[in-house]
Amino acid sequence: MSAAPARASGDARRAAQARARILVVDDAEALRRGIVRALEESWSDVHEAESGEAALARLADRESEPYDVVVTDMRLPGADGIAVLRAARDRDARTAVLLMTAFGSIESAVEAMRLGAFDFVQKPFDLEQLEARVARGVEHARLLREVTSLRAERAQRFAPRNVVGSSPALRSALELAQRVAPMRSTVLVTGETGTGKELIAGLVHGFSTRSNGPYVSVNCAALPETLLESELFGHERGAFTGADRTRIGRFEQANGGTLFLDEIGDMSAMTQAKLLRVLQDQEFQRLGGTRAIRTDVRIVAATHRDLEHAIREGRFREDLYFRLNVIRIHLPPLRERPDDVEALAQHFLVEFGRDLGRARRGFTPEALEAIRAHPWPGNVRELRNTIERAVLMADGDAIDAADIGLSEVAPVPLVGRSWTSALPADGLELAAVERAVVLEALQRAAFVQKDAARLLRISRRKLNYVIARLGLTHPSWRRHNGEGAGEG
Numbered sequence: 023m024s025a026a027p028a029r030a031s032g033d034a035r036r037a038a039q040a041r042a043r044i045l046v047v048d049d050a051e052a053l054r055r056g057i058v059r060a061l062e063e064s065w066s067d068v069h070e071a072e073s074g075e076a077a078l079a080r081l082a083d084r085e086s087e088p089y090d091v092v093v094t095d096m097r098l099p100g101a102d103g104i105a106v107l108r109a110a111r112d113r114d115a116r117t118a119v120l121l122m123t124a125f126g127s128i129e130s131a132v133e134a135m136r137l138g139a140f141d142f143v144q145k146p147f148d149l150e151q152l153e154a155r156v157a158r159g160v161e162h163a164r165l166l167r168e169v170t171s172l173r174a175e176r177a178q179r180f181a182p183r184n185v186v187g188s189s190p191a192l193r194s195a196l197e198l199a200q201r202v203a204p205m206r207s208t209v210l211v212t213g214e215t216g217t218g219k220e221l222i223a224g225l226v227h228g229f230s231t232r233s234n235g236p237y238v239s240v241n242c243a244a245l246p247e248t249l250l251e252s253e254l255f256g257h258e259r260g261a262f263t264g265a266d267r268t269r270i271g272r273f274e275q276a277n278g279g280t281l282f283l284d285e286i287g288d289m290s291a292m293t294q295a296k297l298l299r300v301l302q303d304q305e306f307q308r309l310g311g312t313r314a315i316r317t318d319v320r321i322v323a324a325t326h327r328d329l330e331h332a333i334r335e336g337r338f339r340e341d342l343y344f345r346l347n348v349i350r351i352h353l354p355p356l357r358e359r360p361d362d363v364e365a366l367a368q369h370f371l372v373e374f375g376r377d378l379g380r381a382r383r384g385f386t387p388e389a390l391e392a393i394r395a396h397p398w399p400g401n402v403r404e405l406r407n408t409i410e411r412a413v414l415m416a417d418g419d420a421i422d423a424a425d426i427g428l429s430e431v432a433p434v435p436l437v438g439r440s441w442t443s444a445l446p447a448d449g450l451e452l453a454a455v456e457r458a459v460v461l462e463a464l465q466r467a468a469f470v471q472k473d474a475a476r477l478l479r480i481s482r483r484k485l486n487y488v489i490a491r492l493g494l495t496h497p498s499w500r501r502h503n504g505e506g507a508g509e510g
Contacts, residue, residue: 074101216403235279261310
């Protein structure tokens with residue numbers, strides 16, 4: 023890290039601390055005033071109360087903001103420090119309460135810690151020592167407020183009102199997600215890439231009894247086998263080269279909450295076996311460890327693959343599938359719910375117009391016609407990216423068809439695994455059919471070549487050869503020698 027970012031981070035932290043609200047409660051005026059003067063050197067909003075009753079009155083004032091830190095003597099005339107502690111925690115559970123205790127009152131301080139006190143300091147104490155503990159209390163209160171804010175933001179993101187669309191298939195999936203959320207059962211979300219499976223997983227968590235617990239997400243396709251195991255289960259120091267310290271995995275991080283396993287169909291056989299044990303026994307071992315670790319995690323898994331087909335091919339464990347497929351929620355592709363396409367496009371137009379500062383009045387009739395006609399093989403993700411690009415590139419007040427920039431190639435319609443039309447009487451050019459079929463597969467797979475190869479039931483190498491022969495390109499591919507097929 024460079025010096026400038028480090029200074030900026032430190033300045034931001036000091037600014038946040040300076041804005042902290044602190045209350046000092048002590049009936050000894052000299053000590054109270056000394057503490058206030060010392061704290062005012064670092065924080066600008068420091069208040070004082072000469073008795074427990076005065077502190078309770080300040081804490082009961084709902085017109086004022088809650089305190090970040092309350093420093094209170096344990097022994098006070100009238101209401102004591104425990105009463106102040108309870109009042110502060112009732113007002114805002116994120117307030118850090120620091121108790122000052124006399125010698126011989128340690129048992130009372132321990133009891134206060136059990137009731138939620140942040141820390142205690144024993145008299146006589148050094149003012150620098152007290153300032154350090156107040157600083158930790160301020161940081162603790164700040165972190166708790168950030169957590170609360172992030173949870174509210176996550177709940178807002180996964181709120182049902184943010185799901186745009188009124189098609190029966192989508193509404194059925196949303197209703198099922200809300201109905202099964204309070205249960206503990208494992209949920210399997212299926213659907214093509216880009217249909218919003220993570221959104222459904224977030225809804226399941228948000229409506230569950232675990233909504234205040236952690237929500238942890240792992241993309242099983244994004245990591246190689248050894249790294250995925252360490253990511254999920256953690257590792258002990260020395261478990262492998264480079265493991266210089268113990269690391270907790272996602273199962274421990276998600277304890278008491280929900281773990282979302284995205285693209286679980288790409289998980290290796292060895293990791294599948296370890297996951298099955300966690301689902302059966304609710305325990306696991308870190309890599310390189312021997313101690314069984316208990317966990318209380320609800321699993322929501324998602325995949326775009328046909329797991330039943332993978333079971334027949336021996337690539338996915340049948341027993342794990344049965345454990346995961348307790349409750350199944352299927353998200354239909356965008357091409358099967360055309361009524362939602364225009365509503366989503368309008369939603370993204372407003373969103374990106376606001377976020378990018380480039381508000382647009384709407385779509386031209388030609389743009390809407392292009393949006394409705396496109397098959398959207400990349401589903402909602404492709405539509406979202408398309409509208410974002412259009413908002414950035416458009417010159418006029420309205421989005422035109424040219425701003426949308428959709429391919430003019432009309433895919434050959436396929437149903438299941440067979441053609442829907444017979445050979446024309448005057449024949450056709452075989453090369454044109456091959457090109458149309460390959461383009462259709464690439465479009466459905468959002469131009470991810472390994473997925474297109476799976477749709478065509480050919481190897482990745484064979485598809486690369488066909489793409490190079492047909493001269494097909496796409497901006498997302500990394501090209502070799504400036505032309506031809508990329509890795510996709």
